[in-house]
Amino acid sequence: MLFGFNFEDLCVKAVSNRFEQIPTESKTMYIDPMLFNIPLAIGDRSETIQDNSCALMGTRFPVEGNAVRLFMQWGKDLPAQHLDMDLSCHIALSHTTTVCSYYNLTAPGAKHSGDIRSIPNKVGTAEYIELDINELTRVGAQYVVFTCNAYSNGAISPNLVVGWMNSAHPMKISEKTGVAYDPSCVQHQVRVSKSLSKGLVFGVLEVTTREIIWLEMPFGGQIVANMNAKNVEALIAKLKGKTTIGNLLAIKAAAQNIEIIDADNADESYTMQWAMNTAAVTKLLID
Numbered sequence: 001m002l003f004g005f006n007f008e009d010l011c012v013k014a015v016s017n018r019f020e021q022i023p024t025e026s027k028t029m030y031i032d033p034m035l036f037n038i039p040l041a042i043g044d045r046s047e048t049i050q051d052n053s054c055a056l057m058g059t060r061f062p063v064e065g066n067a068v069r070l071f072m073q074w075g076k077d078l079p080a081q082h083l084d085m086d087l088s089c090h091i092a093l094s095h096t097t098t099v100c101s102y103y104n105l106t107a108p109g110a111k112h113s114g115d116i117r118s119i120p121n122k123v124g125t126a127e128y129i130e131l132d133i134n135e136l137t138r139v140g141a142q143y144v145v146f147t148c149n150a151y152s153n154g155a156i157s158p159n160l161v162v163g164w165m166n167s168a169h170p171m172k173i174s175e176k177t178g179v180a181y182d183p184s185c186v187q188h189q190v191r192v193s194k195s196l197s198k199g200l201v202f203g204v205l206e207v208t209t210r211e212i213i214w215l216e217m218p219f220g221g222q223i224v225a226n227m228n229a230k231n232v233e234a235l236i237a238k239l240k241g242k243t244t245i246g247n248l249l250a251i252k253a254a255a256q257n258i259e260i261i262d263a264d265n266a267d268e269s270y271t272m273q274w275a276m277n278t279a280a281v282t283k284l285l286i287d
Contacts, residue, residue, distance in 0.1 A: 012251060015285075019255035026267035029249065029258045034059075034272050036246030037211075039239045040281070055214045056275065058239035061188055063133065063210040070203075071128040071189075072148050074160040075119030084117040084151040085160060087127040088224035094140040099224050100129055109136035110144070117151075136207050145232055146203040147224045162202050163189025164212065188214070198222055201232055213239070245275055248284055 037060035072087040088101035089110060100107040102115035111130045119125050131144060148162050165186045190202070201217040217235060219227050249270055253260050264271060274280060 015248070016251050016255045019252045022256070024256050024258070026256070026258050028261045028263075028266040029253045029268040030261060030264045030266040030270065031246050031249045031253075032264075032271045032275075033246070035249065035270060035275055036244050037061075038245045038275060039242035040245060040248065040285075055188065055190065056278070057214060057216050058242070059214045060211045061214070063205070063212060064187060066133050068131040068133065068205065068212070069128050069165050070131065070146055070163075071126055071165055072160065072162045073124055073126040076124030076159055077122055078119060078124070078159070080121040081119060082117060083119050084115075085127070086115070086149045086151050086223065087112075087129060087162075088147050088149065089129055089131070090145040090147065090224055090227060090229060091136070092142045092144070092229065094142065097229065101224050102127075103223075108139040109133070109141060131205065133205075133207065133210060136205075141207045143207060144205040145201055145227065145229065146205070147199060147201050147219075147227055149199045149222055149224065149226075151222050160192045161189055162192070162200075163187070164203070165189075188212075190214075199224075199227060201227060204232065204236060245270075245281060252284065 038056050039058040070087060070089065072085060074085045075081075075083055086102050088099055089107075091098050091100065091107055091110060093108070098104070098107045100110035100112050102112065105112040105114065109132045113126075113128045113130075116125050116127055136144065146162070146164075148160065163186060192200070199219040199221050201215050201219065203215055204213045205211075206213065213236060215232070215235065217232065219231070221227070250260065252258070258268065
């Protein structure tokens with residue numbers, strides 16, 4: 001504490017003073033509510049692993065309904081071959097942990113579709129995990145970490161797609177014929193656009209808040225057991241400590257006497273699409 005202010009108060013005051021010095025003719029501002037779920041990513045990473053339906057690390061997605069289907073698709077447009085990728089999740093209970101993976105298909109609140117080790121010609125294949133949030137709540141689960149691993153390949157396949165979808169519609173997979181899914185059921189997905197190390201943490205379900213946090217945390221090892229849960233917890237804590245893009249915009253509006261309205265045709269409109277441009281977001285902080 002310094003002269004009645006903590007560090008966060010001082011930062012807010014400094015940012016507010018900066019905005020007060022910037023002239024504007026804007027009278028109204030629209031802030032997409034999702035921007036209050038996205039921490040400022042400055043200093044977190046210099047590059048992204050994805051090229052499809054981008055999300056900034058730390059973005060929180062409210063869960064739709066009481067179930068989540070994690071999925072991982074790989075091998076599309078490749079010739080038939082042995083190519084073993086694994087989708088897994090790490091479940092943190094109150095006094096212990098467990099996993100749902102190819103070697104443990106059923107866990108509290110989670111059920112794996114089964115191990116797929118080969119891809120059919122040009123079609124691609126998939127694995128998925130059904131998560132029952134009500135059951136996870138009943139057994140006292142705190143969070144579920146989503147991971148994918150390259151078991152047989154040197155690195156995670158560059159055309160691998162991971163995400164989660166609405167679990168209301170059944171999904172069938174055949175090692176011989178591959179898999180097809182309805183993209184309209186997908187709630188969020190990203191395509192890995194470059195080779196990575198053996199493992200990737202791509203999301204965390206916070207059971208009590210019923211929110212999924214998008215992460216991009218590579219780790220070594222062929223299976224989920226190689227993932228260090230403490231590192232994931234530390235990253236989430238760091239992201240929680242950051243101010244959000246929405247909060248920064250609200251400070252700007254207050255400092256410049258701009259009215260925040262509920263319509264995206266405002267004089268200044270800040271949407272999810274705008275937030276995907278990290279250069280535009282950074283420009284709010286520097287001249």
